Amino acid sequence: MVKQLTVFLENSPGRLAGLTRVLGDAGVNMRALMVADTAEFGVVRIICDRPETARRALESAGFGVSVTEILAVEVPDRPGGLADILEALGAVGINVEYAYCYVEPGGQAAIDVFRVEEPGRATSVLLEAGIRVLGPDDVYPAGS
């Protein structure tokens, strides 16, 4: 399980820029960023090298931040790689709330991030299926 920051943003010009500037000024390096938007607001999800530092910086800048534990897995970089993982979860009735992926610089595999209903059971299922589930050290080795 790795830590993801979730930031609630109003859908207005300059808000995302403001958020990323705060992280930049705090020396936080982002690995992945995903924006889920509705007509009026957006939710920004971030994987970064120092989640706790990032959270403190954002909160003191007045952003609404929550830290969520999510499942990160290494996906073989070949056709059907992601499908194998999702099928393993689907077969045991675990629902995926959202997912996104990114590639580590120089890495051979893509990293997929999942929010699932039962992270503990999902982790066991994936391990049994021979899929590599990542821990904090794999994702943000700099530590926080």
Added chain:
Amino acid sequence: MFQPEYEAMERPQLEALQLERLNSLLARVYENVPLYRTKFDAAGVRPQVASLGELADLPFTVKDDLRSAYPYGMFAVPLRDIVRVHSSSGTTGQITVVGYTRGDIERWADMMARTIACAGGTADDIVQVTYGYGLFTGGLGVHYGSERLGCVTIPISGGNTKRQVQVMKDFGTTILACTPSYAILIAETAAEMGIDPRSLPLKAGIFGAEPWSDNMRRQIEEMLDITAIDIYGLSEVLGPGVASECTCQCGLHVNEDHFIIEIVDPATLQPVPDGERGEVVFTTLTKEGIPVIRYRTRDISRLIPGQCACGRTFRRMERVTGRTDDMLIIRGVNVFPSQIEQVLAGIPGVAPHYQVVLSKRGSMDHVEVHVEVGPDVPFDEIKTLERLRGRVAAEIASALAVSIAVKLVEPKSIQRSEGKARRVLDTRNEGGA
């Protein structure tokens, strides 16, 4: 004019009639309503005046008097003489009840017939009554007036806008009675249905039950090719029919043979000089069921000096421009920000930071409740946020009987104020939000 013998009465005669009716009223309420007897005795005044000016010495009546007399405590006649009750939209949980005798209903019908005639209506007209029927006074109030004038009366009530348009077209409606914002929706809906709203046989509209502007009037007149007049009333005093514009559109003639209007300074409660703005106060001269003495409406207006070109001698009040309390009127329903606060307090994660924001969308008033997404809200998933927004909207709609848009905003984005929180942000005069 429906009753020129009153509506164009010479002022000295009218004032003599008012004085006579006022003294008769004071005697009646002192005799029959314990609240007035107590108030008059406490103020050391007798239920009799030598001139209309002495009315200013009598105590006021306020909404809370009606609330604490709920349901029938302020009725001035036995219930066997009451033939109808109506109720004001509940504000802080406690609704108020008003009762009408057969005579009250008769006089109300006359006054509403005057109103429709004010808009140019005659027995040849077809009136579509799109105000709600029920405890709200709008529907039945206009209905009886329309029948009294001899119009074809369509008691369609509110809602189902496409059907409103269809009926308007098929039945040949010439006068529309509804809230001004609904008139715009009807025009837009007609256009969507492929019916040119200007081609409808409609010639006039009597619009009220919510605040509107002259810009909005021009828009409605343009969209529907009609004369739009403003009507005024409140259930505590009568319902619709208290005052109405004529086709001169220069202020609302108050039915002064039935009501005395005063404008007072809301802070000092002293009468303001003629023509100045203040709180509107009404005394009901002829009401039998539930007469009121110097009822404070909380509405802000002024009396317009001079005579109207239409020939009516009744004085005119200006279109109501505001409220002395924080009450909002949203699509005809009275809403206090405290009610919204009450609803939010019951929902985890949203209180206490919220704001009611009034803005303009085109010419329409738009109301939105802004709710901060606080640290207690697990907002990682969009569906949690949507569910929260849906819950806030549903609970507000259920508690207030009117639906209001809900917008989730960032934490700490609602301006904090020292002391009394600024719960209502009105940006309508700032060119929109």
